[in-house]
Amino acid sequence: MNRFIRVMLATLMVFVSARVSLTQNPNDSARLLDTPAVSGYEQELSKELALELKYFSPKTDNVGNVWVEFGSGEPHQLIATGMDQPGYVVSGITGDGYLRVQRLPQAAPNGVFDVLNFAQPVWVLTRSGKKVNGVFAGLSVHLQPGRVNGPKMNHPDEIYVDLGAKNAEEVRAAGVDVLDPIVPQTNWMMIGEKGVAGLGALNLTEIQPTEVIYVGRVRPEQPADGKVMPEAPKPGAGAVLGLPSSATEAGQNFVKELQAAAEKVQLKTVSMAAAAPRIASYTKSAELPGRFVELGVPTLWPVTPAEYASWQDAGQMQRLLETYLGVQPPPRGVKGGILAGTSQSLLHALVVAYGASRHEEAVRRVVLNLLDPRLRSKVTTDAGGNLVLLGDGKGDAKTPRVAIVAHMEEIGYEVKKIEDDGRLQVEVLGGGYTQYFLGHVVLVHKKDGSRIGGVLELPSGWEKAGFEWPMSSRSMDEPARVYLGTQSKKETEKLGIAAGDFVTVPKEYRELLGTRANGRSFDDRVGCAALIAAANAIGPELPGRDVTFVWSTREELGLEGAAVFAEQSAKEGRSPDFVFAIDTFVSSDSPLESKRFADAKIGDGFVVRAVDNSNIAPREYVDRVVAMARQHSIPVQYGVTGGGNDGSVFVRYGSVDVAMGWPLRYAHSPAEVIDTKDVDALGKIVEVVARQW
Numbered sequence: 001m002n003r004f005i006r007v008m009l010a011t012l013m014v015f016v017s018a019r020v021s022l023t024q025n026p027n028d029s030a031r032l033l034d035t036p037a038v039s040g041y042e043q044e045l046s047k048e049l050a051l052e053l054k055y056f057s058p059k060t061d062n063v064g065n066v067w068v069e070f071g072s073g074e075p076h077q078l079i080a081t082g083m084d085q086p087g088y089v090v091s092g093i094t095g096d097g098y099l100r101v102q103r104l105p106q107a108a109p110n111g112v113f114d115v116l117n118f119a120q121p122v123w124v125l126t127r128s129g130k131k132v133n134g135v136f137a138g139l140s141v142h143l144q145p146g147r148v149n150g151p152k153m154n155h156p157d158e159i160y161v162d163l164g165a166k167n168a169e170e171v172r173a174a175g176v177d178v179l180d181p182i183v184p185q186t187n188w189m190m191i192g193e194k195g196v197a198g199l200g201a202l203n204l205t206e207i208q209p210t211e212v213i214y215v216g217r218v219r220p221e222q223p224a225d226g227k228v229m230p231e232a233p234k235p236g237a238g239a240v241l242g243l244p245s246s247a248t249e250a251g252q253n254f255v256k257e258l259q260a261a262a263e264k265v266q267l268k269t270v271s272m273a274a275a276a277p278r279i280a281s282y283t284k285s286a287e288l289p290g291r292f293v294e295l296g297v298p299t300l301w302p303v304t305p306a307e308y309a310s311w312q313d314a315g316q317m318q319r320l321l322e323t324y325l326g327v328q329p330p331p332r333g334v335k336g337g338i339l340a341g342t343s344q345s346l347l348h349a350l351v352v353a354y355g356a357s358r359h360e361e362a363v364r365r366v367v368l369n370l371l372d373p374r375l376r377s378k379v380t381t382d383a384g385g386n387l388v389l390l391g392d393g394k395g396d397a398k399t400p401r402v403a404i405v406a407h408m409e410e411i412g413y414e415v416k417k418i419e420d421d422g423r424l425q426v427e428v429l430g431g432g433y434t435q436y437f438l439g440h441v442v443l444v445h446k447k448d449g450s451r452i453g454g455v456l457e458l459p460s461g462w463e464k465a466g467f468e469w470p471m472s473s474r475s476m477d478e479p480a481r482v483y484l485g486t487q488s489k490k491e492t493e494k495l496g497i498a499a500g501d502f503v504t505v506p507k508e509y510r511e512l513l514g515t516r517a518n519g520r521s522f523d524d525r526v527g528c529a530a531l532i533a534a535a536n537a538i539g540p541e542l543p544g545r546d547v548t549f550v551w552s553t554r555e556e557l558g559l560e561g562a563a564v565f566a567e568q569s570a571k572e573g574r575s576p577d578f579v580f581a582i583d584t585f586v587s588s589d590s591p592l593e594s595k596r597f598a599d600a601k602i603g604d605g606f607v608v609r610a611v612d613n614s615n616i617a618p619r620e621y622v623d624r625v626v627a628m629a630r631q632h633s634i635p636v637q638y639g640v641t642g643g644g645n646d647g648s649v650f651v652r653y654g655s656v657d658v659a660m661g662w663p664l665r666y667a668h669s670p671a672e673v674i675d676t677k678d679v680d681a682l683g684k685i686v687e688v689v690a691r692q693w
Contacts (some may be wrong), residue, residue, distance in 0.1 A: 035048050036085070036087070036123060036125060036131075036181070036183040037083055037084050037085055038084065038085060038086070038087035038088070038089070038104050038125075038181035038182070038183055039084040039085070039086065039087070039104045039105045040084070040089075040104055040181075041087075041089075041104070041125065041181040042064050042083050042084050043064055044125075044129075045083050046060060046064040046065075046066050046083070049066045049083070050066050053066065053068055056068040056070075066083075067080075074210060075210045075211055075291075076209045076210045076211075077209060077210070077211050077212075077213070077325070078209035078211070078212045078213070079212075079213045079215060079321065080212065080213075080214055080215065081214070081215040081216055082216055085183070086103065086104065086105060086109050086113065086303060087103075087104055087181055087182055087183045087184070088101040088102065088103055088104060088156075088159070088181070088182040088183075089101065089102055089104050089179060089180065089181050089182065090124065090161075090176065090177065090178050090179060090180045090181075090182060091178065092178065093168045093171050093172070093176075093177075093178065094160075094168065094591070095167060095168055096166070096167060096168075096591075097163065097165030097166050097167045097168055097170055097171050098137070098160040098161060098162060098165075098591050099124070099134070099160065099161035099163070099171070099176070099182070100159075100160065101156055101159050101160075101161060101182055102156060103156060104181065109302075109303040110302075110303055110304070110463060111462070111463070111464075111465065111466075111467050112304065112435075112439065112458070112462050112463075112467065112469070113303060113304070114153075114154055114155055114156060114159065115153060115154050115435050115469050116304055116305055116435055116439045116440070117136050117159070117184055117305075118136050118137070118138040118139075118153040118158075118159070118435065118436070119135070119136060119137070119138025119139075119433070119436045119666050119669035119670060119671040120135065120136050120184050120185070120305070120436075120440075120669075120670055120671060121133065121134070121135050121184070121185040121510060121518060121670060121671060122134050122135060122136060122161060122182050122183060122184050122185055123182070123183050123185055124161065124163065124176050124180050124181075124182050125180055125181045125182075125183065126174075126175040126176055126177075126180055127175070127177070127180065128175050130175055132163060132174055132175070132176055132513075133163070133185075133510045133511060133512050133518065134161045134162055134163040134164075134182075134512065134518075135161070135162050135512075135518050135666065135670075135671035135673060136159060136160070136161060136162075136184075136671060137159075137160040137161070137162050137590050137591055137592050137665070137666060137671070138153065138433070138436065138592070138666045138669045138671050139151065139153060139433065139590075139592055139593065139666075140586045140587075140588075140590070140593070140642075140664075140665075140666060140667040140668065140669075141431055141432050141433055141667065141668050142586040142613075142641065142642035142643035142667055142668070143586060143588060143593060143597075143598055143641070143642045144471075144642075145613070145642060146596075146597060146598075146642060147593075147594065150471075150592075150594075151592050152468070152469075152471065153433075153435070153469075153471075153592075154468070154469065158592060160591045160592070161182060162512075162590075162665065162666075162671070162673055163176065163512055163513050164512025164513040164514055164516030164517070164518075164673065164675075165513045165514070166514070166603070170513055170514065171513075174513055184305065186305060191308055191441070191453045191454055191455060191483070191484060191485045209289060210289055210291065211254065211289055211291035211292070212288060212289055212291070212292045212293075213293055213294075213295050213321070214277055214292070214293070214294050214295065215294075215295050215296065215317075216277060216294065216296055217296055217299065217302060218240045218241075218242035218272065218274045218294045218295070218296040219232075219242075219274060219275045220232050220272060220273065220274065220275065221244060221245060221272075221273040221274055221275045222275065224245075230272070230273070232272070232298065233270045233272065233298040234298055234300070235297070235298045235299070235300060235308060235309065235310040235313060235485065236298070236310060236312065236313065236487065237268065237270045237298050237313070238262075238267060238268025238269050238270060238297075238313055238316045238317075239262070239267065239268070239269045239270075239295060239296070239297060239313065239316045239317040239320050240269070240270055240271075240272060240294075240295070240296045240297060240298060241255050241258055241259065241269055241270070241271040241272070241293055241294070241295060242271070242272055242273075242274025242293065242294035242295075242296070243255050243271070243273070243274060243292075243293055243294070244273065244274060244275070244276050245273045247292075248290045249290075250289075250290030250291050251290055251291060251292055251293065253291075254291040254292070254293050255271055255293055257324070258293065258295075258320065258324055259271065261320065261323045261324045262316075262320050262323070264323065265319065265323050267316050267319055267320055267323070268316055269316070269320065270298075274294050276288075277294065295317060295320070295321075296317070297309050297310065297313035297314055297316075297317055298310070298313060300455070300483065301439060301455070301457075301458050301462075304439045304458065305439055305440045305441065306438075306439045306440055306441060306455040306456065306457070306458060308455055308483065308485070310485060346370055346529050346532060346533070347509070347525065347526065347529045347676070347679065348509045349366050349369075349370065350363070350366055350367075350370075350525035350528050350529055351507070351508075351509045351519040351520075351521055351522065351525050352507065352508060352509060352519075353365075353366045353525075354410075354443070354445060354504050354507075355408060355409050355410060356409055356410055356411065356412030356413070356414065356429045356430075356445075356502045356503075356504055357409045357410075357411070357412070357429040357430060357553070357554045357555070357556045357557045358409075358414065358429065358502070358553070358554060358557070359409070359412075359414075359445065359502040360385060360408045360409045360553050360554075362449075363408040363409065363525075363528075363551075364381070364385075364387055364408065364551070367387055367408065367528060367532065367551050368387070370532050371389075371532060371535060371536065372535070372536045372539065372540070374539065374540045375389060375535055375536070375539075375540055378390065378540065382564065382565055382568065383564055383568065384552070384553055384554070384560065384561040384562075384563075384564025384565055385553040385554075385561060386550050386551060386552045386553055386561045386562070386564065386565050387408070387550070387551040388548065388549075388550050388551075388565065389535060389548065389549040389550075390548050391542070391545065391546040391547045391548045399544060399545055399546065399693075400546075400576075400577035400578055400693065401546045401548075401574065401575075401576045401577050401578075402545075402546065402547045402548070402576055402577070402578050402579075402580065402689070402690065402693055403547075403548045403549075403550060403565075403569075403576035403578075403579045403580070403650070403655075404531060404534075404547065404548070404549050404550070404579075404580045404582060404686060404689070404690065405549075405550040405551075405552050405562055405565075405579060405580070405581050405582065405646045405647060406524050406527030406528045406530065406531050406550075406551060406552070406581075406582040406583065406646075407524045407527065407528075407551070407552045407553065407554075407555030407556075407561065407562070407583065407646060408524070408525075408528055408551050408552065408553060409429075409553060409554060409555065409556060410430070410504065410520070410521035410523070410525075410556070411428075411429060411430025411431065411432055411556050411668055412429045412430065412502050412503055412504040412505075413426035413427060413428055413429060413442075413456075413480065413482075413502065413503035413504075414426060414427050414429055414500065414501070414502050414503070415444070415482075415497065415498070415499050415500060415501045415502070415503065416479075416499060417499055418489045418492050418493065418497065418498075418499070419481070419489065420488065420489050421487065421488065421489075422484060422486030422487050422488050422489060422491050422492045423457070423481045423482060423483055423484070423486075423492075424444070424454070424481060424482040424484065424492070424497065424503070425479055425480075425481055426456075426479070426480050426481065426482055426503055427479065428480065429502070429556060429557060430556035430557070430668065431556070431668065432668035432669060433469075433471070433668075433669070434459075434469070434470070434478075434480075435469050436505075436668075436669045436670060437456055437480075437505055438456045438457065438458055438459060438480060439456065439457075439458040439462070440455075440456055440505055441453060441454070441455055441456075441505075441506065442454050442455065442456050442482060442503050442504060442505055442506070443503065443504055443505075443506055444482065444484070444497055444501055444502075444503050445501055445502050445503070445504065446496050446497060446498075446501050447498065447500070447501060448496065450496070452484070452495055452496075452497070453484075454482040454483060454484045454503070455482065455483045455484075456480055456481075456482055456503075457480065457481045457482070457483055482503060484497070505520065505670055507519060507520040507521060507670065512673065514675075515603070515675050515676045515677050516602070516603070516673060516674065516675050516676070517673070517674055517675075517676060518671060518672060518673050519672060519674075520669070520670045520671075520672055521672075522584070522664060522672045522674050523583070523584040523664060523667055523668065523672065524555065524582070524583050524584060526584070526661075526662055526664075526674060526679050526682065527582035527583050527584075527661065527682075528551055529679065529683065530582050530679070530682040530683040530686045531549050531551065531582060531686060533683035533686070533687070534549075534683055534686040534687040534690055535549050537683075537687050538687060538690060538691065542690065542691070545690070545691070547690045548576070550562070550565055552565065552646055555583075555646055559614075559644060559645075559646050559648065559649045561646075562581075562646035562647075562649050562650070563649040566649050566650045566652075566653055566655075567653075569653070570653040575650065575653040575654055575655055576650060576655050577654075577655065577656065578621075578655065578656050578658060578693060579646075579647040579650040579655045579656070579657050579658075580647065580658055580659070580660055580686070580689055581609075581645035581646040581647030581648070581657060581658075581659040581660070582659075582660055582661060582682065582686060583609070583643075583645050583646065583659060583661050584643070584661050584662070584664045584667055585598070585600055585607035585609050585637075585639070585641050585661040585662060585663050585664065586598055586641045586642055586643055586664060586667040587599070587600045587601075587602060587607075587641070587663035587664055587665060589601050589602050589663055589665055590665050590666065597639070597640045597641070598639065598640065598641040598642065599639065600637045600639050600641075600663040601637070601663060602662075602663045602664070602665060602673065602674060602675040602678060603675035603677055603678065604635060604637055604663070604678075605629075605634065605635025605636045605637050605677075605678060605681045606629070606634070606635070606636060606637070606660060606661065606662050606678055606681040606682040606685055607636075607637045607638060607639060607660065607661050607662060607663055608622050608625050608626060608636065608637070608638035608639075608658070608659075608660055609638075609639075609641060609645065609659035609660060609661050610622045610638050610639060610640060611639075611640040611641070612640070612641050612642060612643055612644060612645060612659065613642055613643055613644050614643070614644030614645055614648035615644075615645060615647060615648040615651065615657045615659060617656075617657060617658045617659065618656060618658075621656060621658045622638055622658070625638075625658060625660065625685070625689070626638060628685070628688055628689070628692065628693075629681075629685055629688070632684065632685075632688055634681050634684050634685050634688070635677070635678075635681050636681070636685070637663070643667075645657070645659040647659050660682065660685065660686075661682070662674060662678040662679060662681075662682050663675075663678060
């Protein structure tokens with residue numbers, strides 16, 4: 001959310017290095033972009049800046065400001081930018097191990113700042129310098145129909161940080177305590193080919209400059225007559241020069257000089273009436289000199305996870321500074337990128353694979369690669385795209401025909417068309433709360449397997465006072481748009497993007513405290529992992545049994561893949577007597593949820609999903625699963641939750657659906673949390689059911 005400021009820092013780093021024609025280390029920008037610096041806790045970034053500027057003998061003061069000086073005499077010119085970002089600080093630790101928070105700075109930078117942080121991954125920065133993984137808690141959309149007057153997820157009173165701890169003692173044992181800063185784990189990435197998507201105090205009294213260029217966000221000035229605020233410049237407009245309408249003649253002349261310098265080297269600039277930088281204090285601030293100007297670049301969706309700035313505009317701004325001050329340009333410009341992580345374990349490999357509904361190919365490959373080589377030759381892909389490990393049909397008369405199903409895909413979006421202005425119109429694939437996705441960076445997955453960054457645009461009116469995010473479970477059905485930094489349909493098509501490509505929020509597997517973990521798409525990669533573990537444990541032969549494993553497609557679109565398999569099985573006279581759908585038990589084990597239903601604790605074992613929105617399992621079979629689990633010392637729970645399961649489409653053909661899963665916090669969000677002990681328990685019960693049901 002502070003990516004604009006970090007673009008400014010990276011630009012100034014290149015500018016400073018140009019004073020002696022140093023070649024910038026290509027990793028400098030990435031380090032600046034990735035170093036957290038919550039307001040009042042900028043020490044790490046301050047050290048990083050001082051290290052990178054060591055050639056120039058940088059100075060620092062007791063509050064962490066870093067500066068370098070060149071030359072002497074008049075005019076005394078100051079070029080400055082802020083280094084901090086808005087975030088939170090730990091304000092309390094609950095007895096059951098959640099963190100309470102307060103904003104830093106304490107005033108929200110905009111009306112949706114808190115809203116866009118719910119159900120997102122975070123770091124807690126400890127006194128020892130560790131980054132502890134955590135997530136902001138969020139509501140689970142599956143439980144919305146049973147919720148009355150639930151939280152609105154729009155204020156710190158409802159914000160909790162989940163580290164995976166069971167109690168306050170575990171939190172403190174991890175080194176986390178009150179006053180530790182909390183920063184969202186922002187996904188920095190190149191957007192299209194042109195941009196990147198992700199206020200320090202000026203000690204003017206001591207420095208006493210005769211002219212100041214403040215490099216930062218240039219905000220439009222609110223008209224005194226109450227008229228509508230003029231529209232801010234859009235990315236691609238070049239460097240922005242800002243000056244309050246009340247500026248002195250000296251300030252107006254300063255802007256003209258900078259514009260003239262830009263024209264000499266054919267740089268694009270745009271000037272605007274700008275609000276003065278907010279340098280608030282309980283004491284009187286030092287006066288700005290008459291020759292003062294704000295310099296920045298246009299941004300979209302400022303101070304949100306989707307904040308976008310163009311590298312081309314940043315380059316224009318950098319060259320303007322070089323031209324005005326007579327500095328030779330450096331041999332290399334500023335540009336950033338995104339680093340991809342790797343995974344090792346079975347669950348890791350499944351979670352980091354991308355595959356939205358109708359686009360499961362990459363997940364199919366991972367499932368096949370993780371299966372015992374002796375099983376791969378027995379796996380087929382049916383007309384619905386499901387992977388089917390078919391039983392041999394040689395079960396004896398006393399044993400039932402069993403199907404065990406888990407779905408492969410995750411929620412996401414699909415490109416429906418490229419609009420004339422270059423944006424993508426996308427259709428949702430699945431369901432969830434829109435604030436978990438809109439206003440965040442995304443990956444557009446092209447048909448050749450490559451990916452490119454984009455931004456899911458915020459809803460119209462998000463920046464206006466009184467805006468409230470819709471909390472309906474149907475709110476994701478509305479069309480959304482992805483911004484790529486392009487200005488035309490032709491420009492977007494040159495990126496290789498076409499209708500039918502799919503879009504996802506970036507993700508990774510993150511270990512939390514103890515045996516707990518975070519990763520978007522645990523639903524239903526945990527189920528896929530349980531089937532793989534059970535099939536590998538059983539091997540290619542299961543005498544006297546007729547058991548089929550199915551890794552299904554398009555569950556999030558209405559159980560479509562499972563329906564194809566169920567219909568074909570019925571036509572072939574092979575409808576299962578029992579189907580076990582292995583899917584999430586959406587749990588209310590969260591500080592935001594009512595415990596009236598769905599109250600299964602993570603870490604207490606797998607769950608028999610006895611009742612959900614699509615099926616009611618006969619109680620005798622629920623009890624039978626529980627008895628089998630206890631016989632094999634497998635921790636088990638059972639209960640009622642929301643959502644549907646793949647097994648319900650088999651019921652029309654005479655099958656009994658007994659759904660099983662694991663408790664999941666914050667379903668259908670980037671903050672999904674599991675306990676890996678429950679994953680182990682689930683794999684074991686799937687194997688037992690396959691062998692003994």
